Amino acid sequence: MKEKVKAYIESIKDELITLSHNIHANPEIAFTEYKSSAFIVDVLKNHGFEVEYPYANVETAFKATKKGKADGPKIAILAEYDALPEIGHACGHNVIATCSTGAFLAVSEIIDNYDGEVSIIGTPAEEAGGGKIHILNNGGFDGFEYALMMHPSSGKKGLVNRGGRAATSVTVEFFGKAVHSSAPAHGINALNAMIKLFNNIDMMRPTFHPQNNVNGIIVNGGSAANAIPDYTKALFSLRAETLIELKKLAECVKKCAANAADFVGAKFEVHVGDMYAERYPNLPMCLAFKDNCEELGMPMDVAKPGGMYGSSDIGNVSIKMPAIHDYIPLCDDGIPSHNRAYTEQTDKPRADEICLLGAKAIAMTVIDILEKPEFREEIYKYFNEQIPEEYKE
């Protein structure tokens, strides 16, 4: 069956690479991925699939499913396709979308040999907005038992089992009273409250767990130097080892803001964004993916747990079901993602090859799940031990 899915992906490679290039050429950010989602949905429809689009009350999300010969494991292959503001597909989500589409189409060709079913779920707004969190909250992952996706990286080797930290964004606004700068005592300086907020956070920083971090920028610090600012606004990015720690960190920022407002007599508002959970990669599934990638000629490393990792909404999915989000390089080391130089790599011939390799590796891993009950038991034994009790309903 693995040979069949590999051959099938080769047979549709022009269509897949065109899909990757179309998404790359039309970068769209969080929840505005109308063209990108439509490109994928069109490919699925051309292959005869009925597509639920929009899906789970998310306009740019979609789902298509192919059932096997009887009930069995329910497997979701996740496609991301959002870009970054101004710098386009600097995270290579066009490659993710293509790998997942290719894998879904290939598994669909052979699934009538197995009990179970496979779906592709289009999950928008990974970079901002937490699309998967919305789909989860709206029941779009209900009933699914496994989730698989890949992510492009750079370097010579791929990487499985990498974790990710919990993350959120916090917006803080201060409202003061504007007066002429010649008589500051008559005003309320919203910028002073902002500076105090940054100092308060720095004051608390030594108490943060080493994995926890708060980084902020002031996006509105006043408009004229000869006026006392009556309005200031800052954005903060918060990361923590776990969702539980992250909630405490957000509370800490709120307290720092309340204290700063109180200190200068300003009013304040705090808005906490979606909470991206830390990631729990399923090691047995990761190792199967590694074997499949290596069979396809891509050497892979296994990550050590922990590390100053970034964050993704796959974390929220990984708490609900065994999930993988493993890395395959599409360019040389030294070209980091979220950089315009990476955008230039994500539609090059090497990236196109990774679209096919990633599709094959995901499809082969899905076959491992469909084929081997003992592998499914191993996945779930690991999952049940790995997920902290606090997260189990």
Ligand SMILES: [Zn+2]
């Ligand atoms: Zn990214």
Ligand SMILES: [Zn+2]
């Ligand atoms: Zn990404």
